[in-house]
Amino acid sequence: MAIEKIKLPVSVSVVILFALILVLLQLMSSATQASSELSAIYSWLLLINILGSVILLALVGANIYSLVRELKKREAGSRLTTRMVSLFVVLSLVPAAVVFYFSMQFLHQGIDSWFNVEIDRAMEDALELSQASLNQRMRWNLKQTQQLADKLRDAPESTIALEMENLRENSDASEITLFSRQAHIIASSSSSPGDILPSWPDEQGWLQVRQNAEFVTMAPMRDGGLMIRSMVLVGGDEPRYLQALYRVPVRITDLADSVEFAFARYQEMHFLRDSLKLSFSLALSLVLLMSLLAAIWVAFISIRNIIAPVRQLVRGTQAVAAGQYGQQLPVMAQDDLGFLVESFNQMSQRISFARDETRRAGLEVENQRAYLETILANLTAGVISFDTENRIKTSNQAAFRIFHIPVSRFIGQTLPEIAQSHPELIEPLKVIQRFLEQTDDIWQHRLAFLGLNGRQELLCRGTPLFSQDGLRVGAVVVFDDVTDLIQAQKNAAWGEVARRLAHEIKNPLTPIQLSAERLRHKLANKLETADVDILQRSTQTIVQQVEAMKEMVDDFSEYAKPAKKQSVDIDPALLVQEVLTLYTMQAGVRFKLSQDSGLLNINGDPVSLRQVLHNLIKNAIEAVEGRGQIDINLHRVQKNNADFIEIGFYDDGPGIREDHLEKIFEPYVTTKAKGTGLGLAIVKKIIEEHGGAIWVDLNRKTGAGFIIQLPAV
């Protein structure tokens, strides 16, 4: 709308400008007519026209300057404007220049054709003829005056006035005057009675008449006619001078005037020849210059108006290209360009819709991804995805928990690269890597390794990922820490074994023992000494073995029973000291207890926990074979925002063999000649039932080290 408002005044002002230019030029053209009243303001018109040209030139210059600047800035539409303006200028300039050139030629030739030698000569001849004719008349009049003088010469002084009147009336003279030698008027006679004073000859006349005794001249009169003044010496005793004035007949005066006027006009034109050419050329040039400049200026305005939608379109397109969709341009006209602008608006709107749609879809996908990621992160199973080069792409929190390394920091690296900095993971990572490289199918594998916190058992499942066109784009590996699960299964199995043993084995043991004792009791008196001895030893063996079996079965049933029978708050330091007092008397073994100040309590069954301590201390004493040092450390540690009490047992014995490490906490694993192999299994069972953990401290280089962690309260 705003543009519509501006557009009208521009077109109106253009019309006004053109009208003004035309009026000015017309005025100047009229002013060149010499008779015109406008000729008085010719100089002003010329100045105004020149000023107008200068203003137009400045306008065009300003437009060109701004166009050049736009071109340099590579602004939208500037090149098209330049091309159109150049085309217009060339198209208008060439014909105008041709017309101008030929007009100038015609003008100059036309002016030159006014003048030629024949007319020159004719004019001069005519003037000469007129002059000759007038000269003849003058000579004739002089002759007449001479005759009058002759007649006066002898006239007496007294009648001279009358005589002169007479003579004048009989001659063509309009006035005759007689002067004395001293130039005093003696007598005068005039045809017009109004003239009181006779006409007086000028100095030159007196000079000539005194020198030559005669003098004739012609002078214009005030009424426009011509007058011949003749003067002669009147001979006699006293020299006197007679002046006679003759009027040239009106007809002859008119003819002479006509000739003179024509000659003068011709001479003037001849003189003005170049000035004429100059002024006509100037006028023509001004007309051309102003018209051209005005046309170019208007062309600039019009072309800018035409280009405006194109310019907007270009800007709009640039904006769309830069990602600003939904641009709406004002439709200024209902023409082709307007249609183009409308189409652009529609296109832009559609792109905007599509962009919004895509954005929404992207947002949804992102939400989905975030949702999945949250799920993945909260899975207990570790998930690691790989790209085609088997580099880690993503990993979840559980992977960190299972491997005890921040896998997400190794994104972009391969598994062997991680293994280099984490030697404890070499084995499992090597296995996974091998599967990743070799298998293009879903695979599943259980792998066990010794992690930082002891033996770990993982269930890994790998799935290769394929793109829609069937290309392999990577793989995802899901793994579960099944250590606890397997342990629980084993524990359950052992518990069942123990229960069966108690049930199936312990029951027959008592009759066996009783029967053996009864055999000894009944047969001892009846047998011979040698046989009695055999009986005694045999039944003794049976009873002893049955006793041993009973103990074993009790141990098993102990193992199978829940350890946490009651739940009280216990000071761990106090508990450790209490147990240790029982062993301080042991010769050859030094105990060293170190503990943090401000330890927290633990919650559990004191009997079971005491058994744990007994078992571990006993193991240590056995390991050092009665002489050596046993260190017990109590610390408070924080793990996963929870407080734990860590109790470390270290001895300086021979240590644990590597092949035993994996199964040291399982029942029936022992290095000792005596023992059921249930000690550490029970320890582990009790600790786990208290929500704690026990593992072998692998960092310990000499002897063996066990670490217990129990939740603090």
Added chain:
Amino acid sequence: MHALSSNKLSLGMPALLLWLLPLAAMAVEVKHAELVPVNGKYLFSADLDYQLSDRAVAALQSGVPLFWDIKVLVSQYRSYLWNKEIAGRDIRFRIQYKALLNLFQVRNESSSNTYSFSTLGAALNLMSTLRNIYVVDAAALADDENYFAAVKVKLDRDALPLPLRPAAYTNSQWYLASDWYEWPLKK
């Protein structure tokens, strides 16, 4: 004439500017001028010297009439404001060559008197000698104020034939004028 023909359109803006500048060499010189009170009237007398340029003489001999304006001004000195113009008198002469009679005619446009001379010098002499021309009544001037008179002579270029004018405005040959000649007025 030839000098001009080569100029033509090339005389443009620079020449226009040149024309606007005052020129050092004056074509008319005011040799002497006076304003004398006679019987309660101030009468102007002056002796001028015309130095016509070649172009002007050529134009005159080709029958182009030249008009000369002689401007006489009487002004009052004012210390606090610009000077106040009290009275003025314009004298206008027209000089033209008559080919038929081989005469130079001088016409006083103010008095309509025409004088004919056989030589240009004599004609210019008439225009040079100005005597006892009434300018202002003595009564118009206050006794206690200071006055000065000024005179300037110049060729009226606007009265030249039209085709000659563009050239006349841009050519110093046609800038025929005197400076302002000023003198204090005696009472």
